[in-house]
Structure formats: structure tokens, C-alpha cells
Amino acid sequence: MERVNPAQSNSARVKVELGERSYNISIGTDTLCGLGPALKPLDINPVIGLITNPTVSHYYGHTVMDSLRTSGFEPILITIPDGEQYKDILWAYYIYGEMLSNRLDRSSAIAALGGGVIGDITGFVASTYMRGIPYIQVPTTLLSHVDSSVGGKTGINHPLGKNMIGSFYQPRLVWVDIATLKTLPRREFIAGLAEVIKYGVIADSVLFEYLEDNREKIISLEADTITYIVKRSCEIKASVVAADEKEAGFRAILNYGHTIGHAIETITAYREFLHGEAVAIGMLYAAGIAKDMGMLKEDEFKRISSLIRIYGLPYEIPKDISVPAIHEAVKVDKKRKAGRIRMVLPEGIGRVSIVSLDSIP
Numbered sequence: 001m002e003r004v005n006p007a008q009s010n011s012a013r014v015k016v017e018l019g020e021r022s023y024n025i026s027i028g029t030d031t032l033c034g035l036g037p038a039l040k041p042l043d044i045n046p047v048i049g050l051i052t053n054p055t056v057s058h059y060y061g062h063t064v065m066d067s068l069r070t071s072g073f074e075p076i077l078i079t080i081p082d083g084e085q086y087k088d089i090l091w092a093y094y095i096y097g098e099m100l101s102n103r104l105d106r107s108s109a110i111a112a113l114g115g116g117v118i119g120d121i122t123g124f125v126a127s128t129y130m131r132g133i134p135y136i137q138v139p140t141t142l143l144s145h146v147d148s149s150v151g152g153k154t155g156i157n158h159p160l161g162k163n164m165i166g167s168f169y170q171p172r173l174v175w176v177d178i179a180t181l182k183t184l185p186r187r188e189f190i191a192g193l194a195e196v197i198k199y200g201v202i203a204d205s206v207l208f209e210y211l212e213d214n215r216e217k218i219i220s221l222e223a224d225t226i227t228y229i230v231k232r233s234c235e236i237k238a239s240v241v242a243a244d245e246k247e248a249g250f251r252a253i254l255n256y257g258h259t260i261g262h263a264i265e266t267i268t269a270y271r272e273f274l275h276g277e278a279v280a281i282g283m284l285y286a287a288g289i290a291k292d293m294g295m296l297k298e299d300e301f302k303r304i305s306s307l308i309r310i311y312g313l314p315y316e317i318p319k320d321i322s323v324p325a326i327h328e329a330v331k332v333d334k335k336r337k338a339g340r341i342r343m344v345l346p347e348g349i350g351r352v353s354i355v356s357l358d359s360i361p
Helices: 032-042 054-070 089-101 116-131 142-148 178-183 186-203 205-213 215-219 223-243 250-255 258-267 275-292 298-310 323-330
Strands: 012-016 023-028 047-052 074-079 109-114 135-139 153-158 161-168 173-177 340-348 351-357
Touching: 012 223, 023 223, 032 054, 032 109, 032 135, 032 173, 047 054, 047 089, 047 116, 054 074, 054 109, 054 178, 074 089, 089 116, 089 153, 109 116, 116 135, 116 142, 116 153, 116 161, 135 142, 142 178, 142 186, 142 223, 161 258, 173 178, 173 223, 178 223, 186 205, 186 223, 186 250, 186 275, 186 298, 186 340, 186 351, 205 215, 205 223, 205 298, 215 223, 223 250, 250 258, 250 340, 250 351, 258 275, 258 323, 258 340, 275 298, 275 340, 298 340
Parallel strands: 023 173, 047 074, 047 109, 109 135, 135 173
Antiparallel strands: 012 023, 153 161, 340 351
């Protein structure tokens, strides 16, 4: 994986190279007002659905709706409740109903204004409404800036497992405005950093070291610093997706921390931990397995552990969650293959392997 040193700039563009399904990730500051003009070249129907939640709509709905209207679009605002527990088939069904009642057709598009929940359910609805319509990602959280808005994984949850119902369906554009992080609760921002740490562990020791050395700038939302970590994360994910769009093999490295993380989320009914918090626990647990197997050196395990801790992320499986309970939750995880658990384990900072295990150690 190519290593890129930080560039002092608060705007950037990354292209996801997928042939005719290629698209741009635009990263900037205070750019939500420019969304309408950015959509004009995409040649989509003027009637466009804007999917969001009440919290995000309060801060940014008016700006985005105005931008769309002044660019000649006819936006339809559709809101669902805020929370992972609402990313399910019932709320997808509600969105379908709103789209049908407002006569969105096969040439219409929908845009996801929000975090990972909104992006995932919007992408799923877009991939299935009238057998597929265009959609645009307008992420407003750090986690969705760097991870869930990019790559075309869409999905909804089932009580037995996270993202068990979904599709691979690429957006037409990802429009990142890092200014939205100013209204993001601190806990959600910190949770999003887990995914950035993930990219450092799986692919880029330079990014990992940057996170170690620039904690105060990152926590204070210094624009150039945030732009760099968002851009670098998107570059890594874009290159992985371009090499393996539908997770035939290599793309699975993006699941580092997610096998255990998803199990924790499922066991706690998506109510106790934010996604990034669960992933942080899963990353350190996986690093511990790698250390015990002799794959990961002690000092590199300590660096992973230290980085997770200095950003205030949780790092231990709660005492009321047993390893057998996690093993049962993993049994229905889509990352299992031929009855074995596929886990991403670090071999060093910037290198991982996909390992098949019979059970969770």
C-alpha cells in the first residue's frame, strides 16, 4: 500500500476507480451549500429524496435543501429516527413508502445526509427501489467520512446480526464537509477515530504514527489535520475497494476489529456501544490473539493498545459479555466461511493477514 505524507490543505479529492461505476470523494470545509451545483453534472432527475434524521436535519437540512432548490432540484425531505436500532427493514419500508407517495421514479435519486446509519439504509433502499436508482453520500460524522460512505456496502440490521441484509451498490458521489464535525458529539467523534486507527494498522504505518504524534491537533479539530486523516483513510479504502469491490478476498482486511465488534453490538442490541467503540474493543482483542499466536511483536501490540487508550476509546470486552456469547453471535456473522471464523489479525503496524479459526480464543 502506498504511503502518503501529510499535505497542508483543507480540501482534497479522492477517486474510487471502478470503471463505469467510478466516483469522486470530495473533501472540503463549509461545502454543504455547494452540493446542489455538484449534482448538476450527474444528469439525475430533478426530484430527489433527502434521507436524514431529526438531529442532522436540525443542523444541516435547511442548508442542503436550499442548495438543491437553487440548483433546480425538487428535494423531498424524509426523516427517520436517530440510532443504529432504526437501521432495519421496517424503516426501510417506511422510506420506500415516502418515495412512492412522492412519485420518485427510476430516474430519481436519493441522498444520504447523516452518519453511517443513514448512509447504510439509504444505499440499501437505493439499490432495491425500482431495482436500483442513483444515490449520493453526504456524510456528517467522522466514521461516515472515512469509512461507511465509501465503497458501496449497504445494509440493514436483523436482531440476530448486524448488516446481514444488504447489497454492494456504489454511490454516484461522496460529498464530505468536515465542518459538520463541529456539531458532532465528542463521543461520536472519538468513536469515528477507531476506523482511522484501523486504516493505520491494516495499511499505513505513517498514518498510525501521525495519529500517535498529533492527538491534540486531531482532538481540537484542526482543519488541515482532519482533512489529512480523512483523505488518507479514503485513499486506503478506495484502493482496497478498487482491487476487490465485492469482498472476494483482499477487501476483507477492512474488517479488522469488526468480527468481535459486530458481535458486541449484536449482544447489546446496538444500544450500549457506538460502532467505533465496539470496533476499538475488537481491534485490541484481535491484536491480542495475534500476539499470542506469535504473529505480532509485543512492542507493536503495546503501540496499538496505547493508541486506542490515548484517544479515550474502550478497549476491553465488558465483564457481563462472555466469550461463549461472542462465539454464538459470530456464528451468524457473514464473515464466517465453511463454518470457520475469518478474522483479520495484525502482523505489524501497517500489515495484516486474514486467518481462519475454529473458535474465538
